[in-house]
Amino acid sequence: MSIFQTVKNFINDERGVTAIEYAVLGVAISAIMLALFSGQTGLGASLQNAFAQIVAQLDAAILAAQSQ
Template identity: 45%
Template sequence: MLMNLSCKLYSNIVAFAQDKRGVTAIEYAIIGVAMSAIVYAVFDGPLKGSLTQAMSAISTKITSASNITVKS
């Protein structure tokens, strides 16, 4: 009985060590973290400043255009 239990335990340990199903999920997680870091670095750097300036300029022009009175 003890020998049978030992064989089953060893068999399960070997099967667990050879199981590669979770490797792909780990690889995708690592790639996802790397991609997130790249996107954050791009959008937090100069691009963020440029977008903020562009939106500010557009907002200013819209505000100034709405203040123009049309004479009839």
């Protein structure tokens, strides 16, 4: 087998391509999740604020019900 044929076979070999594609996809999803849930302005902060408001309203409702 000639060097040209060996190089051609190497270029056409796609056995490892799928694993690399999954790795790149995993890194992209991780970066998106990190961007969404990190920082003071991300989705994580918005969810924390929403749950804090829900807890405050439930506490107020429980106190009002207990005082009646």
